[in-house]
Amino acid sequence: MTSFKPLYEALQKELTTIHKKTFHVHAAKELERKKAVLQYKKIQLIKQRVPTTDLDKEIAEMNANSLEAPPLDTTTLRNLAEESTYTNEPLLKVKLQQLSNMSTFLRSQREYTELLERYNPGLTMDQEDKVRRTANRVGLSVPK
Structure with missing residues (x-):
């Protein structure tokens, strides 16, 4: 029987x-959305012949900032750890097996996703990149 600490x-x-x-995937999508909104506002200000220096600064700040993932909240996992001090031996074995299964499942899912992305590179690409790569493959280039 494996102990609790390595499973935890x-x-x-x-x-x-x-x-x-x-976090990084979602943050990148949110950053792109915010940049698009700011670009739209900038175009509207240009049409109105209003200076866009504030928006330019804001866009530059967005490009310069790198986001760090917030710490993971592991209170549920800690609570599960505290509950694992059962005196009932069969129940403890079941809990340890469940933790082992969860860990194996998460590792397998992560590896599966990595392999899927590695062997199918176009799977996570957006439409613009697919068009650009397809045009490049046949010797053409997409205009900007």
Whole structure:
């Protein structure tokens, strides 16, 4: 029977890795959305012949800032750890097996996603990149 501490550490490691990756994906999408809104506002101000220095500064700040993933909240996992001090041996074995299964599942899902992205590079590309790469493949270039 495996002890609780290695299972807890493995599960926390997988959860932290997944948390960081999903945060960066969502943050990048949100950053693109905010940039698009600012570009739209900038175009509207240009049409009205109003100076756009404030928006230019804001766009430059967005490009310069790099976001760091917030720490993962592991209170639920800690609560589960505190509950794992059962005196009932069969129940403890079941809980440890469940933790082991969760850790294995999360690691397998992460590896599956990485392999899927590695062997199918166009899967996560947006439409613009697909068009540009397809045109490049046949010897053409997409105008800007």
